[in-house]
Amino acid sequence: MIAAHRGASGDAPENTSAAFEEALAQGADVIELDVRRTADGELVVFHDANLRRTTDATQVFPDRAPWRVRDFTLTELRRLDAGGWNDERFAGQRIPTLDETIDLVGDRARLLLEMKRPSEDEGLVAAVAACLDRHGRGGPLDASGDSGRFVVASIEREYAFRYKELRPEATVAALTVRADTDLAELERIAQYAAFIGTGQARFPQEQVERVQALGLGVLTNTSTAADVREMMPLGIDGVITDHPGRMVTALREERAVWIEVESLEPGCRSSCPVEVQPNKGMNGGKWSGDAQLLVRATGPGDTVEVAFDTGGLGSRNLGLTLGGSPAGGIHQLSLDGEPLGPPVDTYRASVARQTLTFPHLVLAEGAHVLHALVTGRHSSSTGFDLGLDVLELRAAVAK
The missing domain is CATH 3.20.20.190 (Phosphatidylinositol (PI) phosphodiesterase)
Structure with a gap:
């Protein structure tokens, strides 16, 4: 149930x-x-x-x-x-x-x-x-x-x-x-x-x-x-x-894979502080795996790179769950150097999440790099943060 x-x-x-x-x-x-x-x-x-x-x-x-x-x-x-x-x-x-x-x-x-x-x-x-x-x-x-x-x-x-x-x-x-x-x-x-x-x-x-x-x-x-x-x-x-x-x-779906992004923290590369942020309770600050990877960006131009692998399970479709907050920024997300659509605004008046899917993108089997570039922030935001929660990798359905 x-x-x-x-x-x-x-x-x-x-x-x-x-x-x-x-x-x-x-x-x-x-x-x-x-x-x-x-x-x-x-x-x-x-x-x-x-x-x-x-x-x-x-x-x-x-x-x-x-x-x-x-x-x-x-x-x-x-x-x-x-x-x-x-x-x-x-x-x-x-x-x-x-x-x-x-x-x-x-x-x-x-x-x-x-x-x-x-x-x-x-x-x-x-x-x-x-x-x-x-x-x-x-x-x-x-x-x-x-x-x-x-x-x-x-x-x-x-x-x-x-x-x-x-x-x-x-x-x-x-x-x-x-x-x-x-x-x-x-x-x-x-x-x-x-x-x-x-x-x-x-x-x-x-x-x-x-x-x-x-x-x-x-x-x-x-x-x-x-x-x-x-x-x-x-x-x-x-x-x-x-x-x-x-x-x-x-x-x-036995072949679906979820990667808790905070588990990738040891190998990430960033121009700003990055930390594993634990859950804060039931009222909004509750992330998969009890934590998320929080990028404490300080302004436009800051970047972070997170490397991951599809695990030898063949081609994959990608989903990405992000954490939003009053300190969220605007970020251009890219995969292997190619932009994943328009910039994403992670500002939320209260802690919340959003899941992005890319149905037309098919990841080849093997290693990949997710890249985020800070381009700005919402007019009401108090910062430029980016919360990375889960990478979802499902058996590819090419469009």
């Missing part, structure tokens, strides 16, 4: 219609999303407690600090841009309601709904139940016998339990439960939950077996294809990921 984390959040602004449509296009089985309530009791799909990171609320409502979701009506939230922070091509995306999202996804995928901080909103559990009642249930979730279009979950386990009490027929999950959690606690969770989301990328087989012996499904959390390939033979039930398309490919 491949669950798209806040939609295809590695390729589109999280928890928006664009991210959900992208996740469906990439082949996700499940759409994971976050649910909160507005000041007038409407259910909206949004992750953070406040609006600053992924909307323009501070500009639209400058006098409404701290810009908490629960302090705004749905009509007010509709005025916000929830996509432009990620990329200007997503400007105008709005915060969707839960009703709208259920209608959008339809029967194309299941929904994994995380109730955000229900301890701070005692009416959230009942409101989610009423919403899902309106949309009905039906259809098998998986071969284990769990049914329904929806899985309802929470990090606050007491409220996942309360939802199960309110709707005994519902499929419920407990989140951020590590696979090595105390056995007594796992036994308590197994009394009401069908799944646990571990928040972990990898763990030993004995932990998988220990959890599954209690009747619990096990979901990992990773955007790294190698993690999925390692864990699948151990019997995990699924993965929650920012890049569902990458995971679909990892399971179905």
Whole structure:
């Protein structure tokens, strides 16, 4: 089971219609999303407690600090841009309601709904139940016998339990439960939950077996294809990921290769500082392989070269995932001396990623060099940084 984390959040602004449509296009089985309530009791799909990171609320409502979701009506939230922070091509995306999202996804995928901080909103559990009642249930979730279009979950386990009490027929999950959690606690969770989301990328087989012996499904959390390939033979039930398309490919294309660019740092050549930057948490600063290669460029003319090899697997098509930030620059990317299209702007108002694909480019088997030249920066940027996350090499399909 491949669950798209806040939609295809590695390729589109999280928890928006664009991210959900992208996740469906990439082949996700499940759409994971976050649910909160507005000041007038409407259910909206949004992750953070406040609006600053992924909307323009501070500009639209400058006098409404701290810009908490629960302090705004749905009509007010509709005025916000929830996509432009990620990329200007997503400007105008709005915060969707839960009703709208259920209608959008339809029967194309299941929904994994995380109730955000229900301890701070005692009416959230009942409101989610009423919403899902309106949309009905039906259809098998998986071969284990769990049914329904929806899985309802929470990090606050007491409220996942309360939802199960309110709707005994519902499929419920407990989140951020590590696979090595105390056995007594796992036994308590197994009394009401069908799944646990571990928040972990990898763990030993004995932990998988220990959890599954209690009747619990096990979901990992990773955007790294190698993690999925390692864990699948151990019997995990699924993965929650920012890049569902990458995971679909990892399971179905044996010859697909992903190179974590930070692993190439020892051999890179640069005119400016380069460092391996570790993940900063779930709110945007989360890169494949738990890190990215960060080029701390100081101005136009700085360069970096990263050498890699296709691994003797024949000709390849290329994809490149970049990390964006408020300090992003504009870079001309080239491969083996040939430009890879127009310059790329890595400025983002908040930390975000973008994946570039070059379907008409076919890499010959063997060694190659990726080159980046700083040509400038966005007018709002505070620097010239370039974050290099993943090189994707797939069996070539010549165009």
